[in-house]
Amino acid sequence: AQKVTQAQTEISVVEKEDVTLDCVYETRDTTYYLFWYKQPPSGELVFLIRRNSFDEQNEISGRYSWNFQKSTSSFNFTITASQVVDSAVYFCALSEASTGNQFYFGTGTSLTVIP
């Protein structure tokens, strides 16, 4: 069974629009961590954000914001006022204490920001 599901395969938005990337996870652990990574065309995965299962406080950092809801097992990521440089593949990942903190990645959402 897929532990991390990113239902959106590809998204295209026009520059300056807001866009939300969805992530749904599955775990039986009470202690776990969720991550978002960005993979630009250069290929290197860039760490964006980490949340632990005990911290449901949502956060805004510049143009990025995250919505973590344990009740729906979702960890969504929003970019406001999108820019062309935001074009990349975004991956959501889960780390569980019971599996030695191994990372489980979703299949990624390819975001294209059109100028």
Add this chain to the structure above:
Amino acid sequence: EAGVAQSPRYKIIEKRQSVAFWCNPISGHATLYWYQQILGQGPKLLIQFQNNGVVDDSQLPKDRFSAERLKGVDSTLKIQPAKLEDSAVYLCASRLTAGTGGKEQYFGPGTRLTVT
């Protein structure tokens, strides 16, 4: 602070040939990971090292893949013999420690392998 280094960046080989990839993690990072990322998919863990010991290699195809981290610093991943389905990007990542959960992994630029 220097990031995770990998080489080569690109490699093209014929099936049944051998290939090796090298990774140098961020200084002081005890945990090192090798992932395989097939086009259009998320990274899949192949092997995890804690210092020079293997923590998890359950998804490593051991009949053809091998990896080592002899001195607990840099690591090599080898494929012998390669198959067409091994064409992928091989990513190396490191983390400060595996003991405390949740700390993010830092990734290298990857090696893009094409098997013809």
